Each structure stands twice: as structure tokens, then as C-alpha cells.
Amino acid sequence: MNIAIIGCGTMGMAYAGNLAAMPGVKVTGVVDINAGRAEKAAAVSGAKAYTDVDTLLQQEELETVAICLPTYLHKPFVLKLAEKGLHIICEKPAALTLEDALEMKAACEKHGVRLFIGHVVRFFPNYANAYRQAHSGVIGTAKMAHFKRYGSYPKGMDGWYSNHDQSGGVILDLMIHDIDFACWLFGEVESVFASVIKREEPEMEYAQVTLRFKSSAIANLTGYWGYPGPFTTQFEIAGDQGIIRFDSNQVQSLDIKLAAGPSGEQAAVQIPSSPSLHDPYYDEVQHFIKCIQDGSEPRVSAADACYAVEIALAAERSARTGQPVIMGGNAS
Template identity: 30%
Template sequence: MTKLKVGVVGCGSIATHRHLPEYFQNKEVEIVAVCDVVEERATAAAQKYNATAYTDYQQLVQQTDIDAVSVCTPNYLHAPVSIAALEAGKHVLCEKPMATSREEADNMILAAEKAGKVLMIGHNQRFVASHQRARQLIEQGDLGKIYSFRTAFGHGGPEGWSVDGASSWFFKKDEAFIGALGDLGVHKADLIRYILGEEVTEVSAFIESNAKQNSNVDDNAVCLLRTESGIIGTLAASWAYVSAEDNSTIIYGEKGIMRLEDDPVYSLVVQYKDGSTVNYELGQIQSNESGGQTNTGVINHFVESILDNKKPLIDGDQGKQSLEVILAALESHEQKKNVQI
């Protein structure tokens, strides 16, 4: 059987810890090309996976033996690389946030439609077992009417994760466009939309850059969100949770409270109004701190979507809707007002 031939653009931490090993584990895939502006990184990845090394992504996407491309670059390159790959007839898996503006996101979606290719955004929180079970329980009415939520994603910052440490692109506005909100907050915006099965329609936000030196992007943000049915809640994103990561979500409903990734043993705990509690041991959420993810589910889903010719769970439209929440938060902070989506 012919394998799906894949190229990876960007050989930093997200590629070396997630995309490349997960493609390598997938029996349907052959890694044929890698690219990085730092030649040593591209060469090291190429040697490890027996691939061809490039330093120019334009050259990689033009290769006729490549079927699909992972975009693992700094945020400002997500749209240009994705569009170039789509226009060259490749399927694309792009890291989050998918773009730095609505216009870029729209252009990516349009390029995918024109090419008739899969465009998927790497929102891995949708593949976490506790999150999938929570969505299912809410959908079937287990909590009754949902009133409120709070969700947070925070850790000590990307300097411990990024291949460039404290001098990483994550801290540079011209390359990152946005800080903790884009790195972590957009994950939770996507998660809340997914779990509740509703769109966010209104956002208010406080955003600060008060924790990191040599940085000109946000490192702490707290947002108030309202959904289309009137569910209200908070979303916090931070690079200043110095002693431990927080990746928890709490859902408050008519019949009980649901705690996701909030307990050291049980990844989902449902506390019912009648006093009963149900603990779900579904495996802990994998994080950078826990030695890296062995399998996020993202790569396998992308590959499956291509081979089965079906729309991925997080296509361009879904990626854009989650980006919209973060763009609205920025606008709210700048204009000191609530912003409608």
C-alpha cells in the first residue's frame, strides 16, 4: 500500500516532540521532507527520519512527492506557509492559532476550498478523553441546563518548552502576534465551544504583560465569555503559573458540577445536586510537564481525514471561530468595552 508522504515545515519543539514522532508512529505515513530556517535543525530532523532537508518552505511545498504538510512555524508564518502548500496541492495541518487575523484565516479557508484539500488546525484539546466524555454527557442532558463555566490554561511560560528558550519567537510580537492568549487561550476558546456545542457571542477581557522580561506580548489574560444561549464564564491564559500547570475546566449546570482535569487521579469528576459523585478515570491530560505527549490524536485524525476523504473535526472554519474569540478579547482590552462576535 502506498503511504501518505508528509513534509514538516518548522523543526522546533512542536515538530520534534509532537508532529514528527506521531507521524513516525503512524503506519500509513512516510516522512519525506523537513524544513527549518536553521539548517542544523532541518539536517538533524532529516537524518533522524531519513528525509530530505530544506531551509526554504517554498521549495518543500513544490515537491511533487509530498501529499501533506504540517505547519509548525512561528504564528506569523502560519497563513503564508499553509496557503503556499494548499496552492501547491497539499493537504495542510496547521498549528494554532491558525492565523494572525480574520483575513488570513479566510484566505487559508479559501485556498483549501479551491484546492479541494484538507485544512486542519491542531487543537489537540478536543482529543482528550475527559473532554470528549464531558461533551457527550452535556449533549445527552446529564447536567441539565448549563449556567456557567471557568476554564484555565497556564504554566511557567514557553521558555521551558521552546527550542530557543528565553529568546524564543514566542516573546516577539512581530513573529508571535500574540502571547499567552494565542499560545494557550485559543486552546480553551476552542475547547469551550466544543464541550458546550455553542458559539461564543460576546467577549470582555483584561490582558497584561507583567510576568516576562524581554517580551512584548501578553503573558496574563482573563476573559469573560457569553455563549449564544446565555451561558457565561471565564477563560484564563497565563505564562505565570510558576510552580505547576493548570489545564482545568469546570462546568456548572442545573443538575451538578463537572470538573475536568482538576483532580490528580480522576480526569473527570461529576458532582451531582443530590450529593452523589461519579469519578471517571480516563487517563490524565498529557502536558509538556509530564514528559511530552506520546500521542495527541491530532496527527492520526489528520491522516485519517485525508485517507477517508472526510472533513476533519477542526477544519478551517472551526479554527477561525476559535481565533475569533481571541481577536475579540484583544479588541475588548484595547477599546475597554465588550465585543460582539
């Protein structure tokens, strides 16, 4: 499969390295308005470097394009590439508004191409294992969860992260990982309540979101830009028979603690993460490419990605008004 990469920043470089190592895939072109970044990605991937998309499309025979651009640029490029009949792998979030995300989805359907949005957390072994364990009944019926995601305030990349109109802020850009996972785990959301704290100097944005699901499950989510420590992810998923816990700073496997059995003894089972030769970003893109090749359904659908945007924007609205937001149906 011939594939190109548009955007050669942090994620574009990750795609360049992974795609270069992927059997049956050839990176034929990489594009960035910064020639130095394009040349760097070209050196990693073995592709030709370009500084504009139109020249790439004129000179290369492509089947798929990976969009690793800032969020505010997703929609115009998805629409342009869909019209050209190209399949699209686009970094998350899909777009800054639900209307734009749905328009992107509809355009790809109209032109008969696939649209995949990179909600990569579903491909992280510990999260994927937690999803399977929670649905296996090992902790009974999963009813509550808490997800945390902490990182330094994103710098560089032309300053677009600090512009809320371009990045969407900590909820839409960072917490959306856990929003998507929580919806994958528990289903449709009934209501959203959120609060955000922001500081200009030094820059910090901290968000707390509570999701109440139609299944009666509840998830509390924390997202933090400006955290002074190492990048950290944590979660707890509680059922009526036990709890699944993960802390990226402490363990490399799931800690599943079950309720006491008939003997009164506590059971603690360590479930190691699945062995993997590649990182989750590799597995995610390889999965999307396989879906293109065999027509199978992806682990993350375009509708899932639109729904994550809808819930994230509801959280933004709740944080602005101080009131909970009652949700309607799933995005379609």
C-alpha cells in the same frame, strides 16, 4: 501517505516522532532554516533534512504537509502549499488576523485541498470526555464553565513568542485552546469581555476573558504566561443537575458530582480517561490523515479555527478598550 514537516522546533519534533510511528504514513522530508534542528527531526522521523521549502517541493512527492512554524508564518506557507495541491495540517492558531485565517481557508477550498488546524484540546481524553458528559445530560443543562491554563513564559524559539506581532500574545496563542473548546461546548458567542495584565521583567502575561453565548451559557477563561509552577489546566462545567471538574495537578480523570437524589445521598462518579496508546497529538494528526483519506469531516473544521481566531481577537480588542465586544455571526 507521504508527508513532510515544515518547522522543526518543539511541535515539529512532536510531529516527527508521532508520524514516524504511524502506520501507513511516511515522513519523506523535514524542513527548518536551522540545519541542526532539521537534522534532529530527520533522525527521529527517518526523513531527509532540508533547509528550504522550495528544494523539498522539487525533490519529494508529497500529499500532505504539516506546518509547525511560528504563527506569523502560517499564512504564506499555507497559500504556497495550497497552490501546489497539497493537503495541510497547520498548528494553531490559524493566523494572527481573521482576514488571514479566512484567506487561508478560501485558498484551500479554491485548490481543492484540506486544511486542518491543530486545536488539540478537543483530542485530550479528559476534555473530550467532559464534552460528551456535558452533552449527555448527566449534569442537566450545562450553563456555566471556567477554564484555566497556566504555563511558564515561553522562551527560546528565536524569541518570537515575546513579540506580540508574531505570536498574538497569551490570548491568541495559549487561551485560544480553551476558547475553541468553550465554543465547541456552548456554540456561538454573543459578547466578549476581557482584561490583560502584562509585565516586562520578569515577563508575565495574564488574561481573564468572559464569553457570553447565544445559548445563554457563560464561560470564564484564564490564561497565564509566567506561572512559577508546573504547567496546569483546570476546568469546571456546571449544569443545573451537577458539575464536571478537572485539575491536571490533582486528578487523571473527571470528577462528576451530581445533585442529591430522592434519598438525599450525594453521588460522586469517577469517569476514567479513555485508555490510549498514544498522546493526543498523535490521535489528532491520525484523525486528520483519516479525514484526507476517506473524505470525512474533521472534529475541528477550518471554520471552527477561524471562529476561534475571531473570538480571541475580540478579547484582545476588549482588553484594549475596556469595553465588551458584541459579536456578529460565525466565521465562514
